[in-house]
Amino acid sequence: xxxxxxxxxxxxxxxxxxxxxxxxxxxxxxxxxxxxxxxxxxxxxxxxxxxxxxxxxxxxxxxxxxxxxxxxxxxxxxxxxxxxxxxxxxxxxxxxxxxxxxxxxxxxxxxxxxxxxxxxxxxxxxxxxxxxxxxxxxxxxxxxxxxxxxxxx
Numbered sequence: 380x381x382x383x384x385x386x387x388x389x390x391x392x393x394x395x396x397x398x399x400x401x402x403x404x405x406x407x408x409x410x411x412x413x414x415x416x417x418x419x420x421x422x423x424x425x426x427x428x429x430x431x432x433x434x435x436x437x438x439x440x441x442x443x444x445x446x447x448x449x450x451x452x453x454x455x456x457x458x459x460x461x462x463x464x465x466x467x468x469x470x471x472x473x474x475x476x477x478x479x480x481x482x483x484x485x486x487x488x489x490x491x492x493x494x495x496x497x498x499x500x501x502x503x504x505x506x507x508x509x510x511x512x513x514x515x516x517x518x519x520x521x522x523x524x525x526x527x528x529x530x531x532x
Contacts, residue, residue: 424450464477
């Protein structure tokens with residue numbers, strides 16, 4: 380019988396705890412958004428366009444770290460829901476621009492309030508100074524690892 384090498388328990392890794400919290404926060408927010416008929420990816424897309432000038436799909440894809448194909452699919456879903464509009468770029472008739480509809484501009488602040496409430500519920504056990512410290516530490520990790528992709532799922 381061969382010996383089994385000792386390995387640490389799953390919960391001995393900081394990544395385990397980050398993932399546990401991240402999954403719970405994300406799943407809770409996804410359920411809240413579902414009540415508004417929007418997915419997390421759609422929320423990220425809408426928030427990206429909120430308050431911005433109409434943008435070509437390529438710029439939205441670059442901003443979100445997604446492929447142009449993925450952005451096109453997201454835009455199509457949001458167009459079907461009446462939340463996004465697509466029109467020809469007046470400066471280049473071959474190019475398209477994406478923008479929010481008036482309905483989406485009214486919806487985004489409600490969705491942002493859901494995000495705030497979700498964060499508040501999950502991080503209420505932290506003192507304000509602890510929450511600020513956690514945010515600083517996470518941002519430091521993001522910067523040191525060169526992470527630029529916006530989480531959209």
